[in-house]
Amino acid sequence: MTVELERTDTLWIDESDDVDDVHGIADPVVEPPAFVDPEPPAVDPDVPFRPSSFGPSDRLEMVLSAVSALAFAWALCLVMDWSHPLTFTIWAIIWFVVGIYVTARARTSKVVAMDRLVTTLIWLSGAFAVAVLGWMIVFVLIEGIGGLVDDLPPGEWVARLVAVGLMIALAVVVRWRVGRREAAGTGTAVTRLLPKVVGSACAVGALVVLLPVINTEFFTSDIAEVGPLDEGGGIYHALIGTLEQITIATVISVPIAILTAIYLHEIKGRLAVPVRFIVDAMSGLPSIVAGLIVFTVWVNAGQGFSGASAGVALAIIMIPIVTRTAEEILRTIDNGLRESALALGAPQWRSVVQVVLPTARAGLITASILGVARAIGETAPVLLTAFGSAVTNYNPFSAPQADLPLFIWGLLREPNEAQIARAWSAAVVLLLLVLVLFITARVIGERGARKRTGR
Amino acid sequence: MPDAPAPDAAALDDVPRPIVQSRTFGDRVFRGISAGAAATCLLIMFTTGVFLTWKALPAITATGPTEFLTGDTWQPDDEAFGVGGLLVNTIMIALTALVIGVPIALGLALFINEYSPARMRPYLTGGVDLLAAIPSLIFGMWGLYALSEPLSGVAEWMASHLNAIPIFRLTEPDVSLTRSTFIAGFVVAIMITPVITSVSRDVMAQVPRVQCEGALGLGGSRWGMIRDVVLPFGKSGIVGSVLLGFGRALGETIAVVLVIDLVFQPNLNILEQGSGSISALIATKFGEAQGLEINGLIAAGLALFIMTLIVNLIARAIVNRSKLTG
Numbered sequence: 022m023t024v025e026l027e028r029t030d031t032l033w034i035d036e037s038d039d040v041d042d043v044h045g046i047a048d049p050v051v052e053p054p055a056f057v058d059p060e061p062p063a064v065d066p067d068v069p070f071r072p073s074s075f076g077p078s079d080r081l082e083m084v085l086s087a088v089s090a091l092a093f094a095w096a097l098c099l100v101m102d103w104s105h106p107l108t109f110t111i112w113a114i115i116w117f118v119v120g121i122y123v124t125a126r127a128r129t130s131k132v133v134a135m136d137r138l139v140t141t142l143i144w145l146s147g148a149f150a151v152a153v154l155g156w157m158i159v160f161v162l163i164e165g166i167g168g169l170v171d172d173l174p175p176g177e178w179v180a181r182l183v184a185v186g187l188m189i190a191l192a193v194v195v196r197w198r199v200g201r202r203e204a205a206g207t208g209t210a211v212t213r214l215l216p217k218v219v220g221s222a223c224a225v226g227a228l229v230v231l232l233p234v235i236n237t238e239f240f241t242s243d244i245a246e247v248g249p250l251d252e253g254g255g256i257y258h259a260l261i262g263t264l265e266q267i268t269i270a271t272v273i274s275v276p277i278a279i280l281t282a283i284y285l286h287e288i289k290g291r292l293a294v295p296v297r298f299i300v301d302a303m304s305g306l307p308s309i310v311a312g313l314i315v316f317t318v319w320v321n322a323g324q325g326f327s328g329a330s331a332g333v334a335l336a337i338i339m340i341p342i343v344t345r346t347a348e349e350i351l352r353t354i355d356n357g358l359r360e361s362a363l364a365l366g367a368p369q370w371r372s373v374v375q376v377v378l379p380t381a382r383a384g385l386i387t388a389s390i391l392g393v394a395r396a397i398g399e400t401a402p403v404l405l406t407a408f409g410s411a412v413t414n415y416n417p418f419s420a421p422q423a424d425l426p427l428f429i430w431g432l433l434r435e436p437n438e439a440q441i442a443r444a445w446s447a448a449v450v451l452l453l454l455v456l457v458l459f460i461t462a463r464v465i466g467e468r469g470a471r472k473r474t475g476r
Numbered sequence: 477m478p479d480a481p482a483p484d485a486a487a488l489d490d491v492p493r494p495i496v497q498s499r500t501f502g503d504r505v506f507r508g509i510s511a512g513a514a515a516t517c518l519l520i521m522f523t524t525g526v527f528l529t530w531k532a533l534p535a536i537t538a539t540g541p542t543e544f545l546t547g548d549t550w551q552p553d554d555e556a557f558g559v560g561g562l563l564v565n566t567i568m569i570a571l572t573a574l575v576i577g578v579p580i581a582l583g584l585a586l587f588i589n590e591y592s593p594a595r596m597r598p599y600l601t602g603g604v605d606l607l608a609a610i611p612s613l614i615f616g617m618w619g620l621y622a623l624s625e626p627l628s629g630v631a632e633w634m635a636s637h638l639n640a641i642p643i644f645r646l647t648e649p650d651v652s653l654t655r656s657t658f659i660a661g662f663v664v665a666i667m668i669t670p671v672i673t674s675v676s677r678d679v680m681a682q683v684p685r686v687q688c689e690g691a692l693g694l695g696g697s698r699w700g701m702i703r704d705v706v707l708p709f710g711k712s713g714i715v716g717s718v719l720l721g722f723g724r725a726l727g728e729t730i731a732v733v734l735v736i737d738l739v740f741q742p743n744l745n746i747l748e749q750g751s752g753s754i755s756a757l758i759a760t761k762f763g764e765a766q767g768l769e770i771n772g773l774i775a776a777g778l779a780l781f782i783m784t785l786i787v788n789l790i791a792r793a794i795v796n797r798s799k800l801t802g
Binding site (some may be wrong): 053099105107108132133135136138143144146147149150151153154157160164275277278281283284285287288290293295298299300301304306307308309310313317321337341345368369373391394395398400401404409426429433444445448450451455459463 | 496499500502503505506507509510511512513514515516517518520523524527528531574579580583584586587588590591592600602603604605606607609610611612613614615618619621622628630633637644666669673696697698699700702720723724726727729736755758759762770773774777780781784785787788789791792796800
């Protein structure tokens with residue numbers, strides 16, 4: 022295992038890192054040795070060393086490679102009489118990558134050229150992943166948003182969207198300006214309050230502009246008496262089902278998962294090794310098998326389809342997710358806290374209940390919400406347990422029940438434009454639910470992490 | 477005479493003494509409750525194994541175990557339940573997903589860790605986690621309505637340009653190229669990318685930065701550092717993450733059902749219409765299954781359960797070991 026020793030001609034270092042600071046412990050008493058720059062630039066010790074190796078000549082090479090790649094692919098397709106856009110793209114990318122390598126090889130060395138090549142490939146894969154995620158979210162929104170809002174003339178749409186955009190821009194600008202003043206140390210009580218006031222005013226304003234155009238019927242009616250070709254119909258029954266099933270799943274899984282995490286990390290009992298092993302195995306359990314087991318033990322054993330059985334199946338999916346996240350959170354809690362509690366004479370259960378759990382509260386809530394976000398979109402397990410239904414069924418303990426994924430699943434199987442449009446609208450609702458849950462979990466988790474580390 | 481040489485006093489200094497405490501009644505109750513919760517997890521997996529086996533046995537004995545694992549007919553009326561072809565197709569979809577997904581996922585992990593601007597990194601990590609949280613149903617719909625068209629074009633291109641490779645050949649010239657293993661594999665590849673990325677990124681982030689900086693300080697290029705420090709260090713973690721992705725791909729249900737046509741025969745021409753997976757079989761046939769066919773579906777589920785269990789446990793063992801030694 023050797024490190025390439027050849028000099029890389031264009032290796033600039035744009036960030037330096039104080040080696041003493043790798044653990045984030047500042048040591049202000051020690052005089053800086055003579056050979057160290059007496060005024061090192063202020064760097065965050067958590068940001069690792071990262072050389073920049075991209076200079077003006079690289080930029081030039083990149084542009085040249087791109088231009089020549091397009092020209093080459095175009096000429097090749099013309100000469101060979103290929104017309105497929107994919108052929109063009111693939112040849113252009115190949116020529117671009119080769120071009121980057123060859124130009125860098127000619128100017129510098131094999132090592133640098135190889136570095137450029139890999140850098141290009143890795144940026145391409147990063148761009149590909151981001152593009153795919155963006156494409157998917159935009160595609161779902163475009164397909165489904167039509168069913169969620171009232172029919173309005175395009176002019177009114179533009180006006181409403183521009184109004185919302187202006188409000189968002191106002192909030193962002195105020196936040197940014199205040200942030201700069203805070204950073205400069207000239208902030209006052211008024212500037213500190215300002216972003217919150219403006220932000221909530223803008224949020225209320227955006228709701229006032231957008232709420233009236235939402236198609237309320239879609240959220241307040243079911244599809245029991247709506248024919249496939251009729252107008253109207255909605256997801257009320259599916260929302261009720263999702264709400265009840267997720268509540269049941271959460272009530273079952275969160276206590277079990279958090280107690281299991283406590284067992285694994287606080288108690289470290291005899292069963293810890295097999296339990297961790299089994300939780301690992303559960304987290305890889307295909308979701309349809311979770312549904313199949315509840316179907317075998319409960320539904321097929323004479324109880325019939327019901328929302329509660331779907332809740333149990335979703336709980337089986339949530340338990341390993343919440344357990345693993347919760348254990349990670351418990352691991353971040355400073356051992357000093359536990360030891361202080363024990364040193365004060367508290368028994369272990371009081372140290373856990375009154376010290377560890379309150380400290381971890383935000384993280385545990387995050388873990389639970391992430392579990393909910395995962396469970397809410399599961400289709401396969403609920404298909405085998407709740408089965409789905411077109412009527413509103415408030416009772417989760419008897420008779421088939423719908424939920425959002427099952428609603429979408431059922432409609433997708435019908436060869437009918439109107440039904441598929443409804444499925445897309447429900448998919449937008451589902452996607453937005455997942456997004457909101459995910460962002461909520463992040464925000465709570467970040468606040469909690471700041472509190473835990475005392476920053 | 478002492479049994480062992482006296483331990484080095486300096487070495488002892490760093491090791492905290494074990495906390496000795498007497499357990500109160502409350503402690504015992506608390507430990508009992510936690511242990512009960514932990515035992516519930518054991519119970520769930522135990523029940524799964526036992527009940528699936530018990531309910532699967534009638535179908536497996538009716539067909540015969542060999543016929544069950546190697547056959548490719550599904551005739552509930554003749555009591556013939558063969559999932560051999562489906563097993564092959566399941567693995568083909570998962571392998572296709574790995575071939576497409578692993579380079580992207582590892583590239584993305586390296587991009588986030590080593591190449592992206594530091595300020596972007598939390599957002600990219602968040603984006604990867606978000607991608608993992610998006611329901612598979614939505615992936616399936618997107619695959620069916622947005623990807624099928626362009627990907628059948630890709631498949632056409634591959635069939636005409638890359639037909640030196642046997643799996644890209646077509647049995648007939650004008651066979652349909654939609655609803656194929658290739659398209660299902662592509663959709664599943666996007667779904668397993670976040671799994672592979674987040675696990676391998678975690679492992680690769682644990683490389684001691686001092687070693688990376690040493691490699692750069694010796695004049696190595698960034699790729700030199702990745703090849704000689706990051707990848708060797710994270711090797712087993714990467715292998716484990718790929719296996720985890722494989723396990724996820726084997727069990728993926730809804731996205732696969734939406735984009736394929738279920739066939740029971742093994743189909744090795746991955747560009748052609750017709751594919752299948754065990755989970756797709758269960759989701760498709762479940763609605764109208766009765767009597768022994770339900771047992772047949774449970775038997776198929778058992779086969780899937782055992783297959784994913786083995787893959788996942790190997791993967792977890794590799795990942796955990798790489799984290800311990802790291």
